[in-house]
Amino acid sequence: MNGNQLLIRSGRLIDPLHGLDTTGDVAIVGERIVAVGRAPAGFAPDHILDASGLLVLPGLIDLCARLGEPGYEHEGMLDTELHAALVGGVTRVVCSPDTDPVLDEPSLVEMLRWRARRIKSARVYPLGALTKGLQGERLSEMAELTRASCIGLSQADTPIADTKVLYSAMQYASTFGYKVWLRAKDAALSRGGIAASGAYAQRLGLAGVPVIAETVALHTVFELMRATGCAVHISKLSSSQGVELVRQAKAEGLPLTCDVSINNLLLTDLDIGYFDSRARLDPPLRQGRDRDALRAALADGTIDALCSDHTPVSSDDKTQTFADAAPGATGLELLLPAALQFAASSGLPLAHALGCVGHRAARAAGLPPASLAVGEPAELIVVDAQARWRATPEALHSQSRHTPLAEHDLQGRVRHTVIDGRVVWSDSAATAAA
Amino acid sequence: MTRAHNPQLNAHGELRHLLTPEGLPRDVLLHILDTAQGFVSFGSREVKKVPLLRGKSVFNLFFENSTRTRTTFEIAAQRLSADVFNLDIQRSSTSKGESLLDTIANLEAMDADIFVVRHADSGAPFLIAQHTPPHVHVVNAGDGRHAHPTQGLLDMYTIRHFKGDFSNLTVAIVGDIVHSRVARSAIHALTTLGVPEVRAVGPKTLVPGDLRDMGVRVCHDMAEGLRDADVVMMLRLQNERMSGALLPSAHEFNMTYGLTAERLALAKPDAIVMHPGPINRGVEIDSAVADGPRSVILDQVRFGIAVRMAVLSIIASAEH
16 A cells, blocks of 8 residues: 555544444545545554544535635735634635635636645635626636636625626626626615614614515526526525525526525624624624524525635724624634534434535535545544534634634534645644543 | 623613613613702702812713714713813824724823713724723713614603603604614613603604514504604704605605694694704794794703713712
């Protein structure tokens, strides 16, 4: 056998792609898994990771993260944010094009890929900008961006106000079979809103983003999908009514996938408390019935994936009035606890529930799923699902440490992250304590 | 941190900041009204001062213009013998790019004891209260659409003065409620003090249905809203709302929701008419009503000084 030999011993092996949930070993030679269950006879590992009492899962994929580069280096650097991804068990990061400058030039995408490869950390899959500068006016060079390894074209959080431009963009993208990533956010109806419309925003006197900002946009996108045949991924669905429209569109057979962020899955507008700017998010946190509908939709597959919506924001930009504070929260290190919490509350088998940060998310992004199968690249994580912690600033590795989840008890921490057979991160504190 | 407890109260349940009437216990509100009662007669005295705040520095921080509210706070603080400093921040530091909290830190270094804050953003006084040391007190003088607690309290004082008791009243609030901090603070104070029926009256663009969640009855018909009311509170229609996407014109607003003598006849015969000022004559209220016998608009102004004296003296005496 060639290459380093790594044995992960006595873990609970969970592979959502194959519905696997069993206790055993994973044997790795070089970059690939050579055995699952029991190591082959004569296997002489150079390195052993004891996974007894721990979960062994395929590496997680995050469909929405901002990595601070280019342009926002003061809020997060590519190396620190990708390190935070590894700490969070996220081995693949789909990154949003709303950088500065916007990812609308192949050279910028190539630069980002080159920087990411040099860091030798989590894998980066950029989305190219759908329109130049995300301005919603001129189409970007979609074929060039795709050649530069973009996995799709996205408008990030900036809606296209001009429906004719959106129509052309979807026509053009569908010519080449490219997937378009959109927010369900009507430009006019969401303008000026800083919290979800409803009793709580009304009470605090915060300008609202009404549910119709989401549903009107969804109706428009679905009509344009019918007209163009364009495949669409809807990012960060937020409302119960939006979920229902997605359910109907999928039943109709439209080529549609979608995701929800950890914040909308776990929190509601009440978490704004007394104008807590950590809960200033886009989409805004909605009401309990919306959160419950999002959970149910993630459980029944209407929503394909759970994303972190990782957005580094500097302390200066968060220590502002609620209206002036920059929207966004840190998330890469919270995706796993959020997924585990969802899995526990969904009533689904763990192996099924975790597909939302695994193969189902990968499929939505058009990527081959990571798996624990023999012959596959060894891209996996070892997880202590019982570890309790709080996302206080000291507990996080991202440069950006603001999250509305900081007040919540979380469960689940990654002990080891393995990519291509290499242990790229280990929780030294936990390993030393053991 | 901020979620755990009401930031307006100290560990003993005493009022240390006044940020919004929402969430304040009924007895705290009544204590302010009772204290104000003792100050009402002050204006007619030979010597209009008491030494309750002698040696204390009150900074009026107005990030948004308001001559009237600032002046009443200034008079209230001076009658309590405080040293008053007016800062028109709009024209000074923030235009130089200084952040809100940097401005506050600088003023704290000048040994401020009380900040009276007006700001265009909902919640700004909460941010300031969270970032000031325990001996510094914050009074919200109006933040965005959120709250204007001293206005709400002077409205309560006025209602109690003329009606005696809250427990059997119907109060109609008319006009641009969705954008009004005055309306929000009045609604919270009225519902806390036990008013059984609070009506919000106006077109759907200014009085959306979800206001019901605040414990009010929403009326889009002016006659329904006014019928048998004990108190009619008219709100000022801001110039920028008078024509545009929310209302076609000031004239049409007057035609549909303006308070005329004829419409006022729908309310109880002894109903009082209130307005936070400044009034737009011929828009939300006709001169015959504003200057008529049921109008208590100028009483509100007079009581406003006493209520602000009460608030400043109460928060200054809260333990750190």
